[in-house]
Amino acid sequence: MNPDFSKNNGLLSVILQDTNTKQVLMNGFMNEEAFEKTKTDKVVWFYSRSKERLWKKGESSGNVQEVVSMKLDCDKDALLIEVVPHGPTCHTGTRSCFSDDYFSxxxxxxxxxxxxxxxxxxxxxxxxxxxxxxxxxxxxxxxxxxxxxxxxxxxxxxxxxxxxxxxxxxxxxxxxEGVSLKEVENKLEERHGVKQEYSIRDDIQKW
Incomplete structure (x- = not known):
């Protein structure tokens, strides 16, 4: 995975998405250092444009965003990260920065x-x-x-x-019976030839 940091003042636009519900959680920005730390730590790091520093999502609240997969867009200047959110994503206490009016x-x-x-x-x-x-x-x-x-x-x-x-x-x-909806989804995606379960180790090798 090779993001293009030559655009947008060296920043990638980053969308976080709940890997289980597919709900969009928030938008942020990463510079190259934040991107590398995200890969290494397996939790999301951003670059704060206002404070001009790196920050780990959840560094004060403890609501970190555990990385499951990362996908670049076609221009390689925007990133979609599927995460397991450990607590509310938004600083207001809601699950998503966009809306909590979400049902699945x-x-x-x-x-x-x-x-x-x-x-x-x-x-x-x-x-x-x-x-x-x-x-x-x-x-x-x-x-x-x-x-x-x-x-x-x-x-x-x-x-x-x-x-x-x-x-x-x-x-x-x-x-x-001890069966999760996720297990059913995995089986359906397997039948349709879509890889559902991402290994962090496998992803890091691809990155």
Whole structure:
């Protein structure tokens, strides 16, 4: 990987993206030294244009950004870094500097995991997990039947509603069985010929 530091006063524009949810987290800038330190330390370093110095993202808050992969754009003057964020990315305390109004299946998975880890009375998720695997599997089967019926009836609204219910119950079932959504995504990407799991060691060799 050979960024072009001859442009933009020696700076690369850098976008951080959550490797799991694909949410865009922030934009910053790197000079060559920050780029090299990022490769070496495997956490993101930037160059502050206002303070004219290097700074490690999370150096004061502890919310470092662990590097998973790095990709240059076609002009080699912009960098996309997929990261595992260790805490909120934005200095305001939000997950992203752009917006926290973001939803994905990973968001739902985290909600399910939180409700299982910290059960509350009256929680439907707690009810399912307390009843155990047989109850969860029965609900998955029921919801799949409802999806099939909605599709058969050409009822789009009902199909959307029932598919939403099915996805929720599937995530409860997967979590109950110790399977993450990431593992399913990895398998799907493997089937489609896309490499999903990045080895930091492999990436450093490529860089």
């Amino acid at each position: 299946l990973q968001t739902l998975e985290r909600t399910v995991q939180k409700k299982i880890k910290n059960p509350e009375e009256g929680s439907y998720t707690k009810y399912l997990t307390d009843k155990g695997a047989d109850k969860i599997l029965k609900k998955c089967g029921e919801e799949m039947t409802e999806v099939v019926i909605a599709a058969k009836n050409k009822d789009k609204k009902e199909l959307v509603d029932e598919t939403s219910d099915l996805l929720y119950h599937l995530l409860v079932m997967l979590n109950n």
